[in-house]
Amino acid sequence: MGEALQGRRDKVFLMTKVCTQECDRKVAMQQLEESLRRPKTDHLDLWQIHEVVYDNDPERIFRANGAIEALDQAKK
DSSP states (O other), rough: OOOOOOOOOOOOGOOOEEEEEEEEHHHHHHHHHHHHHHHOOOSSEEEEEOOOOTTTHHHHHSSSSSSHHHHHHHOO
């Protein structure tokens, strides 16, 4: 995908997701770095939390050092 995006990154909307299962801020940031490396880009247009299906998922996402902190850090 990185080769296909060369010279065209500004013409596409690039998105990916982060999984909530056993995912804290550190793991989410690692997943983000991998998601940026594969398509050879330095930013995403949308990064979303995937598979929020269990009753306790919001608690896990928004806990201290949770995945939401990674999304906030990446946005900044």
